[in-house]
Amino acid sequence: MTLATGNILDAVVSHVLNLGRFERVNEHEPKNAPGSGLTCSIVVARIGPIPASGIASTSARIEFTMHLFASMAAASDDLVDRQLIAVLDELxxxxxxxxxxxxxLRMVDVLGAYGTGLEATAGYLNSGGADYRVLTITLPVIVNDLWEQTA
Incomplete structure (x- = not known):
């Protein structure tokens, strides 16, 4: 048994890409201004065992952080939040x-059975002289039997 974080990250990225709502989807935080369309960045934030593991194996919680970026200049001020909320709603x-x-996965930990549940926090970012509205999503997932326990 090995940690399938790479496969899980690939699946999260593929799901976001399949929405067809983003100009770009990154597996890293942008180093430059995200651009004029919607951008999503996805990174691993935390990994750790959970108490609901089996007798011979350890299950884990993997927490992803997703940032949804929308340019404040790309749409009228009244439409920026509506655009982000529509995508958040789909996710x-x-x-x-x-x-x-x-x-x-066993599940997305929607209600926070093993820590912070699925949530989004809104904020702003200035990058490269441009202002962005940002939704930061905490995406906690539970994966069964990742590590074998031996004596």
């Missing part, structure tokens, strides 16, 4: 509908 709907990333 949260998928993550709460028994979302298992094709069977890679």
């Amino acid at each position: 949260f709907a998928a993550y709460t509908a028994e979302f298992t990333l094709g069977g890679l």
Whole structure:
């Protein structure tokens, strides 16, 4: 048994790409201004065992941080939040509908059974002289039996 974080990250990225709503989807934080369209960055934030592990194996919680960026100059001020909330709504709907990333996960920890649950926090970012509205999503996932326990 080995940690399938790479496969899980690939599945999260593929899901976001398949929405077709983003100009770019990164597996890193942008080093430059994100651009004029919607941008999503996805990174691993935390990994750790959970108490609901089995007798011979350890299950884990993997927390991803997703940033959704929208340029404040690309749309009228009244439309920026509406645009981000519409995409957030699509993501949260998928993550709460028994979302298992094709069977890679036990579950998305929507309600926070093993830590912070699925949530989004709004904020702003200035990058390269441009202002962006940002939604930061905490995406916690639970994965069964990642590490074998031996005596």
